[in-house]
Amino acid sequence: xxxxxxxxxxxxxxxxxxxxxxxxxxxxxxxxxxxxxxxxxxxxxxxxxxxxxxxxxxxxxxxxxxxxxxxxxxxxxxxxxxxxxxxxxxxxxxxxxxxxxxxxxxxxxxxxxxxxxxxxxxxxxxxxxxxxxxxxxxxxxxxxxxxxxxxxxxxxxxxxxxxxxxxxxxxxxxxxxxxxxxxxxxxxxxxxxxxxxxxxxxxxxxxxxxxxxxxxxxxxxxxxxxxxxxxxxxxxxxxxxxxxxxxxxxxxxxxxxxxxxxxxxxxxxxxxxxxxxxxxxxxxxxxxxxxxxxxxxxxxxxxxxxxxxxxxxxxxxxxxxxxxxxxxxxxxxxxxxxxxxxxxxxxxxxxxxxxxxxxxxxxxxxxxxxxxxxxxxxxxxxxxxxxxxxxxxxxxx
Amino acid sequence: xxxxxxxxxxxxxxxxxxxxxxxxxxxxxxxxxxxxxxxxxxxxxxxxxxxxxxxxxxxxxxxxxxxxxxxxxxxxxxxxxxxxxxxxxxxxxxxxxxxxxxxxxxxxxxxxxxxxxxxxxxxxxxxxxxxxxxxxxxxxxxxxxxxxxxx
Numbered sequence: 001x002x003x004x005x006x007x008x009x010x011x012x013x014x015x016x017x018x019x020x021x022x023x024x025x026x027x028x029x030x031x032x033x034x035x036x037x038x039x040x041x042x043x044x045x046x047x048x049x050x051x052x053x054x055x056x057x058x059x060x061x062x063x064x065x066x067x068x069x070x071x072x073x074x075x076x077x078x079x080x081x082x083x084x085x086x087x088x089x090x091x092x093x094x095x096x097x098x099x100x101x102x103x104x105x106x107x108x109x110x111x112x113x114x115x116x117x118x119x120x121x122x123x124x125x126x127x128x129x130x131x132x133x134x135x136x137x138x139x140x141x142x143x144x145x146x147x148x149x150x151x152x153x154x155x156x157x158x159x160x161x162x163x164x165x166x167x168x169x170x171x172x173x174x175x176x177x178x179x180x181x182x183x184x185x186x187x188x189x190x191x192x193x194x195x196x197x198x199x200x201x202x203x204x205x206x207x208x209x210x211x212x213x214x215x216x217x218x219x220x221x222x223x224x225x226x227x228x229x230x231x232x233x234x235x236x237x238x239x240x241x242x243x244x245x246x247x248x249x250x251x252x253x254x255x256x257x258x259x260x261x262x263x264x265x266x267x268x269x270x271x272x273x274x275x276x277x278x279x280x281x282x283x284x285x286x287x288x289x290x291x292x293x294x295x296x297x298x299x300x301x302x303x304x305x306x307x308x309x310x311x312x313x314x315x316x317x318x319x320x321x322x323x324x325x326x327x328x329x330x331x332x333x334x335x336x337x338x339x340x341x342x343x344x345x346x347x348x349x350x351x352x353x354x355x356x357x358x359x360x361x362x363x364x365x366x367x368x369x370x371x372x373x374x375x376x377x378x379x380x381x382x383x384x385x386x387x388x389x390x391x392x393x394x395x396x397x
Numbered sequence: 398x399x400x401x402x403x404x405x406x407x408x409x410x411x412x413x414x415x416x417x418x419x420x421x422x423x424x425x426x427x428x429x430x431x432x433x434x435x436x437x438x439x440x441x442x443x444x445x446x447x448x449x450x451x452x453x454x455x456x457x458x459x460x461x462x463x464x465x466x467x468x469x470x471x472x473x474x475x476x477x478x479x480x481x482x483x484x485x486x487x488x489x490x491x492x493x494x495x496x497x498x499x500x501x502x503x504x505x506x507x508x509x510x511x512x513x514x515x516x517x518x519x520x521x522x523x524x525x526x527x528x529x530x531x532x533x534x535x536x537x538x539x540x541x542x543x544x545x546x547x548x
Contacts, residue, residue, distance in 0.1 A: 182513045
């Protein structure tokens with residue numbers, strides 16, 4: 001609908017007739033005050049405004065219209081017979097008009113202008129509506145995503161706690177199965193045929209126990225201990241001490257270079273070395289004593305391939321063994337939980353150890369990979385940031 | 398000094414009590430095991446036999462009515478009972494349990510071992526040194542045993 005504002009009834013009448021003949025809906029107001037009231041109630045697509053009126057003049061009306069958020073985009077065409085001077089025309093534009101037409105006017109030209117401005121207004125309005133809708137939808141979707149994310153985090157935490165509790169409780173009956181089997185074997189079955197079956201029960205239960213233990217360590221990683229500054233030398237020494245028995249038994253030798261001090265969660269990094277070293281011992285070549293060499297360098301990028309650089313922000317640790325190695329096409333597999341490259345009868349293991357390594361290294365914002373060829377040993381490469389973005393809570397050693 | 402040694406096992410798990418007795422029997426024939434199923438019952442027994450106390454208390458943590466931590470606190474509050482050495486003997490190996498037990502006055506924390514041989518070794522060693530330097534014995538045990546022992 002188009003609103004015509006003019007204090008002279010005859011002007012209103014002639015313009016209204018012209019527009020109605022051209023099939024426009026038309027409303028009228030005889031003063032600025034009346035016009036403003038109507039604008040608040042009705043939505044117009046164009047306003048034709050007389051400049052000279054008693055009371056509020058056209059400029060004032062226009063300024064008011066453009067001041068309301070509801071009406072600010074409605075195009076205003078000024079119409080004047082008296083104020084045809086350039087400065088009045090300028091004032092019309094600055095007060096919010098889109099055009100300023102002086103009388104006498106050509107009705108055909110006026111109609112063309114009305115048509116153009118009305119169409120522009122409709123299109124702009126449609127665009128604005130679409131934009132508004134889109135913004136609203138984006139907001140809704142964002143809120144939904146945040147909510148879904150929260151739920152996911154909560155269920156993730158729950159799942160990790162569940163895994164911890166479940167694996168802890170699973171160990172209990174198993175410990176008893178093993179112990180009672182041992183008692184039965186020792187007390188009643190020494191040197192009988194049945195003892196070999198009991199041995200199998202014990203061996204199976206022990207394997208299950210290792211599996212549960214590994215699962216337990218995996219789920220423990222979910223908790224968030226702080227990063228501290230600690231020496232890799234001391235952490236590796238701890239890991240080697242833990243493995244002392246098996247190292248002695250397999251006559252393994254481990255040669256460790258002097259390593260730097262970095263920001264880490266020491267218990268977890270110790271677990272990383274423990275898993276990699278025990279892996280190397282497990283996958284030794286038959287008949288050959290396991291030999292390992294551990295050294296490090298620095299590099300500027302988080303990459304196993306990049307050039308060594310003394311002032312790099314990443315510490316790269318290499319753990320090389322002389323074991324059976326593997327085909328590098330299985331590289332992804334070795335870090336995936338429960339993936340084993342060998343039959344259980346050939347080599348022990350639960351297939352969790354290296355997935356724990358990967359999870360820990362990722363938690364340290366680093367990466368782990370390996371280079372290997374079958375029968376030629378394996379070199380694990382850990383790339384760890386020297387400093388973590390989260391500042392360490394303490395300097396340990 | 399009596400010629401037999403008495404360990405008081407406070408544990409509600411019948412299987413674990415059976416395993417403990419089995420191991421004790423083979424570890425040292427002079428070893429007598431008494432048992433209570435919770436802290437409450439244990440304190441009642443101890444208070445009824447003044448002067449005739451066990452050489453060592455083995456205390457489980459997770460028990461109905463009165464759990465091990467509460468029982469430990471009660472034992473250490475009682476002037477007559479506080480000198481009996483308490484070893485926490487439990488399935489847990491969590492650091493918060495260990496810290497709490499040691500803080501409350503346990504002399505040692507042992508996670509129930511899977512191997513009965515290990516348990517026999519632990520009980521036999523402790524029973525031989527109850528009248529000597531028990532703390533040193535336990536420290537040596539924690540270094541040599543494959544069981545999880547913290548002193």
